[in-house]
Amino acid sequence: MADNYFQVDKINVKYGDIQVLWDVSFEAAKGEIIALVGSNGAGKSTSVKAASGLVKTCGGRIVFDGQEITGGNCRSFIDHGIILCPEGRQLFPQMTVLENLEMGACSKEAEAKKKDTIEKIYTWFPKLKERAKQMAGTLSGGEQQMVAFSRGMMGLPKLLLMDEPSLGLAPTIVDDIFRIAKRVSQESGLTIVLVEQDVRKALKLANRGYVLENGVINIQGTAQELLNNEEVKKAYLGI
Amino acid sequence: MNTEILIQAIINGIMVGGIYAMIGMSLNMIFGVMKIVNFCQGELLMVSMYITYLFYSELGMEPFVAIPLVAVIMFGVGALIQSTMITRSIKEDGDQNVLFLTCCLGIFLSNTALLLFKSDYRTAESVFSNKVVSLGSMNISVPKLLGFVALCVTTVLIFLMLYYTKIGKQIRATSQNAIGAQVTGIRTKVVYACTYGLGAAIAGIAGACLMSYYYVYPAVGNIYGTRSFIVVTMGGLGSVVGAFFGGIGLGIMETVGSVIVGAAFKDTLVFIVFILILVIKENLNIRRRKG
Numbered sequence: 001m002a003d004n005y006f007q008v009d010k011i012n013v014k015y016g017d018i019q020v021l022w023d024v025s026f027e028a029a030k031g032e033i034i035a036l037v038g039s040n041g042a043g044k045s046t047s048v049k050a051a052s053g054l055v056k057t058c059g060g061r062i063v064f065d066g067q068e069i070t071g072g073n074c075r076s077f078i079d080h081g082i083i084l085c086p087e088g089r090q091l092f093p094q095m096t097v098l099e100n101l102e103m104g105a106c107s108k109e110a111e112a113k114k115k116d117t118i119e120k121i122y123t124w125f126p127k128l129k130e131r132a133k134q135m136a137g138t139l140s141g142g143e144q145q146m147v148a149f150s151r152g153m154m155g156l157p158k159l160l161l162m163d164e165p166s167l168g169l170a171p172t173i174v175d176d177i178f179r180i181a182k183r184v185s186q187e188s189g190l191t192i193v194l195v196e197q198d199v200r201k202a203l204k205l206a207n208r209g210y211v212l213e214n215g216v217i218n219i220q221g222t223a224q225e226l227l228n229n230e231e232v233k234k235a236y237l238g239i
Numbered sequence: 240m241n242t243e244i245l246i247q248a249i250i251n252g253i254m255v256g257g258i259y260a261m262i263g264m265s266l267n268m269i270f271g272v273m274k275i276v277n278f279c280q281g282e283l284l285m286v287s288m289y290i291t292y293l294f295y296s297e298l299g300m301e302p303f304v305a306i307p308l309v310a311v312i313m314f315g316v317g318a319l320i321q322s323t324m325i326t327r328s329i330k331e332d333g334d335q336n337v338l339f340l341t342c343c344l345g346i347f348l349s350n351t352a353l354l355l356f357k358s359d360y361r362t363a364e365s366v367f368s369n370k371v372v373s374l375g376s377m378n379i380s381v382p383k384l385l386g387f388v389a390l391c392v393t394t395v396l397i398f399l400m401l402y403y404t405k406i407g408k409q410i411r412a413t414s415q416n417a418i419g420a421q422v423t424g425i426r427t428k429v430v431y432a433c434t435y436g437l438g439a440a441i442a443g444i445a446g447a448c449l450m451s452y453y454y455v456y457p458a459v460g461n462i463y464g465t466r467s468f469i470v471v472t473m474g475g476l477g478s479v480v481g482a483f484f485g486g487i488g489l490g491i492m493e494t495v496g497s498v499i500v501g502a503a504f505k506d507t508l509v510f511i512v513f514i515l516i517l518v519i520k521e522n523l524n525i526r527r528r529k530g
């Protein structure tokens with residue numbers, strides 16, 4: 001089980017007066033890949049937004065690498081090495097692919113290693129090298145997702161949160177991105193939190209998973225446990 | 240009407256339009272990044288005219304020399320207004336707050352000016368005031384020409400800043416996708432403060448130029464505030480380049496209009512054209528949506 005490298009502990013999130021997360025907890029060991037799954041509107045995006053400082057939590061704690069980081073903003077989370085690839089990619093459409101990547105190099109260290117990181121990214125996705133000078137807004141959905149993932153990697157994350165990277169994409173492209181994410185995780189100990197609606201797809205990549213329903217985590221376990229869970233089978237796997 | 244008069248009118252229009260272009264650009268810069276319509280842009284211009292006036296009356300400073308100083312002061316004023324007031328008024332529950340805030344700020348600024356300076360018209364003498372250069376039979380007022388040069392320099396500098404500096408890239412990124420900006424670690428609050436500051440600084444440059452051949456009084460912002468909305472409607476809301484041409488277009492419309500229909504009716508003409516543009520644009524939009 002997890003050794004509390006990254007620990008989200010009983011967080012609650014409200015949008016105005018409406019509470020959407022209740023005591024949500026999940027954790028990941030260093031280098032682990034976990035999945036947050038659940039249907040549309042369950043609170044997956046809100047969970048990763050909270051876990052990356054994009055929305056404020058009320059109550060609960062977020063601990064990373066032995067440090068409590070609750071209450072920080074997105075930038076302070078990034079400074080700790082936590083980076084979000086948000087839902088819908090959120091690229092800069094009137095900037096080139098290269099400019100988009102460069103914008104991802106936020107910290108001093110990432111800035112200094114910018115060139116090397118870009119070279120590495122080009123070996124993962126040769127397509128992006130071809131498209132380096134093209135405006136990001138004119139790319140296909142798959143290419144945009146590659147840029148989004150790569151822009152996140154430009155910040156040299158220790159923890160990468162990916163919010164529905166597969167949304168609207170062909171399975172082969174999703175497999176490509178997942179394969180690379182897995183390799184980076186194995187090679188450099190990158191910890192990944194993956195959000196997916198599709199349980200089967202998510203568990204291809206993740207070792208463990210959490211099922212969110214209406215802002216509450218009801219089921220959790222290893223990939224195998226979830227795939228064998230009767231409730232999960234009925235509600236999410238259509239068996 | 241002979242062509243010579245017309246050409247002279249067009250030249251004058253381009254010169255006058257330079258100020259409109261700057262004020263429109265500053266409005267569009269703020270709108271493009273923050274998606275808020277700043278209703279006190281004219282009053283920021285008024286404030287910078289008074290600052291230029293004070294430099295002149297207290298220190299005897301030439302208005303054109305004061306440009307960089309006024310720009311820097313206005314940047315500070317703008318950044319302060321944004322980071323202390325506007326940022327607090329932007330909440331999830333709609334944009335009306337910002338609208339009211341900037342409106343009220345405009346009223347507050349012009350009334351403060353009224354309190355401090357009375358309603359007198361005040362001028363600042365430039366060494367270039369009343370100077371004219373002649374090109375054949377055409378005459379160009381030197382301060383207006385310098386104002387136009389200042390506009391061109393400002394525009395070029397803005398572009399260099401937006402495309403080649405770190406903060407410039409961050410401003411562009413934030414305007415294109417605010418969430419994307421946050422997740423790449425851009426301090427959007429700083430970007431917003433800088434953007435509003437830049438908008439105010441551009442108004443400051445316009446104000447200092449304007450002061451060399453025009454007079455300042457507390458309500459002077461009204462004229463330019465209204466004009467700035469015409470400019471951005473013509474050039475496109477949010478587009479800096481559009482504002483450049485929109486401003487010059489409006490200037491030409493005014494001067495050529497006053498040749499054709501007489502100075503007394505030029506404003507009427509401008510607003511008629513403005514309404515026509517709005518109607519035509521809207522119709523085109525509707526047609527595009529249908530087609």
Ligand SMILES: Nc1ncnc2c1ncn2[C@@H]1O[C@H](COP(=O)(O)OP(=O)(O)O)[C@@H](O)[C@H]1O
Nearest residue numbers: 015018020038039040041042043044045046047
């Ligand atoms: N900015 C917001 N303001 C108000 N409610 C929101 C906002 N974002 C999401 N919600 C609500 O919070 C709930 C969870 O949304 P979300 O986290 O996006 O779910 P998921 O990513 O699992 O589809 C939904 O009911 C949604 O309507």
Ligand SMILES: [Mg+2]
Nearest residue numbers: 044045087164
């Ligand atoms: Mg979502």
